[in-house]
Amino acid sequence: MRDVTSTPRTARALARETITQEILAAARARLAADGPAALSLRAVARDVGMVSSAVYRYVENRDALLTALIVECYDELGAAVEDAEAAVAERSDVTTRWLAACRAVRTWSVAHPGEFRLLYGTPVPGYAAPPDTIDPATRLVLVLVRVVADAHDGGTVPPLSPTAQADLTDLVAGARDFLAARGLITDAPPELVVRTLMAWTTVLGTVSFEMFGHLVNTVSDPEAWFDVVALRLAADLGIGL
Amino acid sequence: MRDVTSTPRTARALARETITQEILAAARARLAADGPAALSLRAVARDVGMVSSAVYRYVENRDALLTALIVECYDELGAAVEDAEAAVAERSDVTTRWLAACRAVRTWSVAHPGEFRLLYGTPVPGYAAPPDTIDPATRLVLVLVRVVADAHDGGTVPPLSPTAQADLTDLVAGARDFLAARGLITDAPPELVVRTLMAWTTVLGTVSFEMFGHLVNTVSDPEAWFDVVALRLAADLGIGL
DNA sequence: CACTACCGAGAGCGCCGCTCTTGCCAGTCC
DNA sequence: GGACTGGCAAGAGCGGCGCTCTCGGTAGTG
Known part of the structure; x- marks a missing residue:
């Protein structure tokens, strides 16, 4: 399906956006549950079904995640x-x-x-x-x-x-x-x-x-x-x- | 030297008291330097020249140390x-x-x-x-x-x-x-x-x-x-x- | 269709709190 | 003064953390 109508370069970018949102949502849930000090990148990785290192593809580091939140x-x-x-x-x-x-x-x-x-x-x-x-x-x-x-x-x-x-x-x-x-x-x-x-x-x-x-x-x-x-x-x- | 004038059971207790104070002082210094969230029991142990496990002889856990501070x-x-x-x-x-x-x-x-x-x-x-x-x-x-x-x-x-x-x-x-x-x-x-x-x-x-x-x-x-x-x-x- | 960019997984580093075991030595008691 | 015992420091180890690097596979690209 070479669909040129859908923005051409966004196929990957869209998936990226989606997963990033998913990570943010999971982090937000953790934040609400345990507070910011206990927010662990590894934990949100588990929640979202990834290994911790994979999250770093989407979030620069823990501070950046906190800033977004x-x-x-x-x-x-x-x-x-x-x-x-x-x-x-x-x-x-x-x-x-x-x-x-x-x-x-x-x-x-x-x-x-x-x-x-x-x-x-x-x-x-x-x-x-x-x-x-x-x-x-x-x-x-x-x-x-x-x-x-x-x-x-x-x-x-x-x-x-x-x-x-x-x-x-x-x-x-x-x-x-x-x-x-x-x-x-x-x-x-x-x-x-x-x-x-x-x-x-x-x-x-x-x-x-x-x-x-x-x-x-x-x-x-x-x-x-x-x-x-x-x-x-x-x-x-x-x-x- | 069986010195009965000095309180008999306090030989050990006194050393204990001294070291406890030493730990508290080190913890206080770390607190002033880095703030409470970064206060690590292992770090104060190093500061005071002990291995981390030894500190637990004097302080129940990290929370107890914070409470004292x-x-x-x-x-x-x-x-x-x-x-x-x-x-x-x-x-x-x-x-x-x-x-x-x-x-x-x-x-x-x-x-x-x-x-x-x-x-x-x-x-x-x-x-x-x-x-x-x-x-x-x-x-x-x-x-x-x-x-x-x-x-x-x-x-x-x-x-x-x-x-x-x-x-x-x-x-x-x-x-x-x-x-x-x-x-x-x-x-x-x-x-x-x-x-x-x-x-x-x-x-x-x-x-x-x-x-x-x-x-x-x-x-x-x-x-x-x-x-x-x-x-x-x-x-x-x-x-x- | 070939390819390359991207991604997920894994291993690993150094840190953390905390526990358990071991061996030693000093304080204590007879 | 000598035997003993209780407190002590040290070490190894568990699980968890942030973060990095490498590797192989795949999905999107030209």
Whole structure:
């Protein structure tokens, strides 16, 4: 069958793509089951019915496999948060939008502990996150920023304390550049940027505490606790009730 | 030399103790150098001039070694924070005391990245922190709580918003019991407990972000950024300026 | 149809945690 | 002071890991 209609050189390339996907899927399953530290290339090889050395035809090494999974997970989490925030019908209700986005972060994390560890746990020793991972990683944060920006534009945000703005501006210049490059709140007062960054830190810190067991016996209902934290943050951001 | 004055059975026990300490010290050095995930029992055995199997005479297994290091590090960090806070001469200046304690957390962490990973990074897969580690872990938090409590007792804390206190009380009952068992602010309004917990979460989250590289290109000066965060938290706690 | 590029399998290197056995020597007890 | 025994270091070994290299077969290619 000399089929010229099907792209000529892709016969092998397609098989390659398929198997690569298969390997990634198996790795993802292992990741979900045992966490990133226990992810072994030999194990995914067995799962996919190959000998370990054969996997190296498709994956450069273990780090590359982890990187691929990181990108995949960041995208998945980002999409989950985007969807949850977008599902809020009343767009002017920034508080609900904020809460929805924050909740989505926790919900996904609780449902995917292994993946959460990969994204926000200790970096693998000697592993430096390649630039490819940066953009997917920011997807989630941008949702939160957009909510804050909308609240700001809507005029519902009370002016925040105007103390010592000068050095603040320099300090968060990187963050503002970052946002400006994506066409977001270029004119926000540095104070607001600071609070947003702090809020994001607190959100992730709260989830991490829960996931890594630092809250045991301290808080009775982690889910309710998270809501309290998220709403309190909204209030501090001037989005709250 | 039948020396009965020296405790009779301790000849061997003492040697045992010495060598155990030697192993712990070597492990600590490896930890500082490479981080907890890369800590290998065989490597510390080499460092201490033994064959790997011999180490098992002194350490049950790798997890037990890690646990010992965890306790040691928690204590060291706790002591550092206690010292820093105690060094503030003007005891009524709660803001400075708060800042000193928070700074000590970051300073120690930056100086001991490997140890920080051990304490606050991803738990080793399949490793459950034994109860022995809980008490040393709280030492640090108690310093922060004490500062908040002092500010509260001193009457300088403005009343916080009294919204929805009922469910808050249930939510943080565990934390209040925990504090009460140590004779600390048993009568604090739940709102204050919430804020203190949130503040601690934010402090550790901020340090984690810095240590794990999630803040790259976002904040120009991590140390200054940390100060901003800590002071902002103080303000939110009613301790600030 | 000949061929070559690609692929899977296997063996192997050095590392890891952990276990079991062996032989020695020092601490202990009579 | 001498016999003994218990703790100890060392070695070999098991299975698993990441990763490399070589080899033979086959499937896609010109």
